[in-house]
Amino acid sequence: MKRSLRPLAATAVIFVIAYAVAVLQFPNMLSTRVLGNFLTDNAFLGIAAVGMTFVIISGGIDLSVGAVIGFTGVLIAVLTSWLGFHPLAAFAIALGVAALFGAAMGFTIHYLQVPSFIVTLAGMFLARGGASIITQDSVPIKHEFYATLGDLMIRLPGGGRLSFIGMVMIAVFLGGALLAHRTKFGSYVYALGGNSVSASLMGVPVARTTVQIYMLSSVLAALAGIVFSLYTSAGYPLAAVGVELDAISAVVIGGTLLTGGYGFVLGTFVGVMLLGLVQTYIIFDGTLSSWWTKIVIGVLLFLFIVLQRVIFAASAPAEKSPEKV
Amino acid sequence: MADSQYVLEARGVIKIFGSHMALDAVDFGLRAGEVHALLGENGAGKSTLIKILTGAYQPDGGQVLVDGQAVTLDNPLHAQTHGIGTVYQEVNLLPNRSVAENLYLGHQPTRFGLVDHRRMERDARVLLTRYGLDLDPGSELGTHSVAVQQIVAIARAVQLSGKVLILDEPTASLDRNEVERLFEVIGDLKRAGLAIIFITHFLDQVFAIADRVTVLRNGRLVDTQQLDALNRTDVVRLMLGKDIAFSGATDLEPENPTTEVLLEFTGYGRRRSVHPFNLTIHKGEVIGVAGLLGSGRTEMARIMFGADPADQGTMRVNGKAATLRSTTDAIALGFGFCPEDRKAEGILGDLSVRENIVIALQGKLGWFKALNRDEQLEIAGKFGESMDIRAASLDMPVKLLSGGNQQKVILSRWLATDPAFLILDEPTRGIDVGAHAEIVRTINRLRDDGMAMVVISSELDEVVAYSSRIVVMRDREMVAELRGKNINPGVIVQAIANNPDEATL
Incomplete structure (x- = not known):
């Protein structure tokens, strides 16, 4: 097996084992109902994590994701509830704003050579602050279009339901996988993460690709915000605080190397599902504090970082370590 | 000299960095089907010349000609479109991607807008067999040896440019067998009519593979010669530039076996x-x-x-x-060590002369015996005087000193540790x-x-x-x-x- 596939395989195995253990303890967890809810409850996280996967493969990080979700929710709520826009128009505006926002971050990262960590941290404060200036309160969204989308679902055998937003997430994952593995843009993203100097010498349009990567991440974060507003039927400036960190966790647990260059979009899907499983287990148990979710995620993350280190150190080709000539 | 005989030519190229003349009216001509070695010690201007020929630098004077036509090369990618490809000592490929993708990145075959992996790997396999490589094009490049990566880099450069191949110290990290392997590849390309510039420090390799040699020294062209007219001593003499025959014999210091x-x-x-x-x-x-x-x-x-x-x-x-x-x-x-690259490995540029002098001694003393300011000043002052370090003050940043004074500071640093x-x-x-x-x-x-x-x-x-x-x-x-x-x-x-x-x- 290619070594880059190994962390993904490990995640998949851990997911299957963890799910089996959970099912042994709570047989009810093995149902399409629970699975359907997995998808619905984690839809916004999954969509944001797809964008994050691209950013991390390219060797960067995007801390603005959670704030963009919150901002998008507030923007849509205000546009539809206060200003009477149709939700579809509001969606389009929100996605456009996010695209500009991501492009601005990408420009800054590439042309000013500022680390993505700092630029997107600034982006996070901007988006979160911007949302809070629009309103401090939760703005409910009452529109028949929302109700229509909420009713849109596929009934699964066994009483489960695949909601509209669950479908959106699956579509984003499939599209993301295609983009990453079968397009030139995807190969450029991996190239940047592998070695950006080599990439530019090999003719990769570094500037354009960098801008596109952050645009993609912000647009997907805005889509996650739309999904989140469908999920909660409201916009709240403090929504989705810390989601960027959950997304990063899902990406890393899904087998993407934090230093860039290696990773799979579908691995992130497994990562998101594993996080969802932990949450669901804790809800089923009922006696555990929800903070256990964080502890388990922390342990998992740590495990995966060590695992990747081991895999990539053990199978490195036998050549001299980099040294001065 | 007819213009048309050269595929790539530099004519009277001048490059100035600040007040330093890196290249002083250098002429260089490359013919099709030859391996042309470019030699010179550090600072001779080899890399500057190469960077001008690949478009990484723009000359401050003179011209670059491709097939007898004057051209302006904006950057290495632009040079590629003129048929000039470069392979560097550090393999500039992507170890995290497959061999096939490294060969075709940016030019992948597509079908319905999507990359056609199957066709790309099939093409790659055909291409690699031409270079005597039988490996899985889908395998990760980083899992192969440096020599294989080097050949992949050459294959990519030839594929994309196909007229001139510049090899910048390609053998620096290869062992003997790998070098031979590489030379077979270079020999094949030469017979195929490619013009090849070969830069190396290994004279054996120059004599093994090159047809002509150009020697640079201190930014000036020393000579371009047919290699079969030269022997090893001639080449070393050209490179070091000492008119050795006239330099008188000096006895070494007497050995002192009693110590x-x-x-x-x-x-x-x-x-x-x-x-x-x-x-x-x-x-x-x-x-x-x-x-x-x-x-x-x-x-x-x-x-x-x-x-x-x-x-x-x-x-x-x-x-x-x-x-x-x-x-x-x-x-x-x-022990003490004054390294060759003073700026990168010797001085701590932003620290003061005093701090630079005491740092090795302080390192030797360890955490718990901090030298106080007076002690530092005394030590620094002592060496500043005995070594004649010309600094306005011992507290000025060492990077503002001249190279010679920086060297004295580093020497003092070690002398302070006795x-x-x-x-x-x-x-x-x-x-x-x-x-x-x-x-x-x-x-x-x-x-x-x-x-x-x-x-x-x-x-x-x-x-x-x-x-x-x-x-x-x-x-x-x-x-x-x-x-x-x-x-x-x-x-x-x-x-x-x-x-x-x-x-x-």
Whole structure:
């Protein structure tokens, strides 16, 4: 097996084992109902994590994701509830704003050579602050279009339901996988993460690709915000605080190397599902504090970082370590 | 000289950095179907010339011509469209991606807008067999040896440009078999009519593969010659530029066998860096190290200082066995090292002269014996005076000093630790005449005071002047130890150039 596939395989195995253990303890967890809810409850996280996967493969990080979700929710709520826009128009505006926002971050990262960590941290404060200036309160969204989308679902055998937003997430994952593995843009993203100097010498349009990567991440974060507003039927400036960190966790647990260059979009899907499983287990148990979710995620993350280190150190080709000539 | 005979030509190219003339009206012509070696010591202008030919730099004067037409090359990608491809010493590919993708990145075959992996890998397999590589094009590039990666890089460059191939020290990190493999590939490409520029420090390789040679020195063209008209000594002479025949014989400093042995290296070496060598160093002795750049001189110094720990052989200090796992061990044993690249590895540019001088001593003392400011000032003042460091104040940043004064600061840094053994790598490179004399004087004084030293230098006259013995490095191997009377730069050049298997080449 290619070594880059190994962390993904490990995640998949851990997911299957963890799910089996959970099912042994709570047989009810093995149902399409629970699975359907997995998808619905984690839809916004999954969509944001797809964008994050691209950013991390390219060797960067995007801390603005959670704030963009919150901002998008507030923007849509205000546009539809206060200003009477149709939700579809509001969606389009929100996605456009996010695209500009991501492009601005990408420009800054590439042309000013500022680390993505700092630029997107600034982006996070901007988006979160911007949302809070629009309103401090939760703005409910009452529109028949929302109700229509909420009713849109596929009934699964066994009483489960695949909601509209669950479908959106699956579509984003499939599209993301295609983009990453079968397009030139995807190969450029991996190239940047592998070695950006080599990439530019090999003719990769570094500037354009960098801008596109952050645009993609912000647009997907805005889509996650739309999904989140469908999920909660409201916009709240403090929504989705810390989601960027959950997304990063899902990406890393899904087998993407934090230093860039290696990773799979579908691995992130497994990562998101594993996080969802932990949450669901804790809800089923009922006696555990929800903070256990964080502890388990922390342990998992740590495990995966060590695992990747081991895999990539053990199978490195036998050549001299980099040294001065 | 007809214009049309050259595929790629530089005519009177000038490049100026600040006040420094990096290239002074250099002419260079490359024919189709030849391997043209470009030689010169560090700072000779080789890389500047290459960067101009690949479009990475723009010349400040003169022209670049492709097929007799004057062109402006904006950047390496633009040069590629003129048929000029480059492979660097550091393989500039993506180790995290497949071999096939490295060959075709940016030009992948597509179907319905999506990359056609199957076709790409099929094409890659065909292409690679032409280079004698039978490997899975879907495998990760980083899992292959450097030689294979190098060939993949060549395949990509030829595929995308196809007229001129520039190889910038492609063999620096290859072993002998790998070099031969690479040479077969280069030979095939040459027969296919490609024009190849080959840059290396290994003279054997130049004679093994090149047809013509161009030698640069101090930014000027020395000569372009047919290689079969030259022997090794001629080439070394062109590179070092000493008119050696007229330089008088100088006796080395008399050896002093009565003094005790300080250091003994036996079979000391490091894989892929320097072949095992034996060397005994007495107190009060200066060992001069001669050899061309890339001959393993610096590597030997780094191994002696523990910067790259040795992986074979033994070392004895004052008769007792010792091991160097790191530079800290070496400093504890009383070693000091002034590295070749002063700016990157020597000075701490933003720190003051005083701090730069005391830092090694402070490192030796450890955490709990901090030198206070007065002590620091006293030490720095003492050396500032005795070494004649020209600084407006001991508290000014050392990066503002001239190269010669920086070198004196680094030397003072080690002298402050009262070392028994000093390694100086090119201590006089790029510094002015006054500082130069001061440093040579200091070396002589320290030797007379009983310090043992190893001094690496390209200045052969200078090496002869202060050394008690001279060791010669070639191809990462210590090939000769010269001692006694009648050593002159000519003898050293012979030793550098001489190759035991020259007859077989």
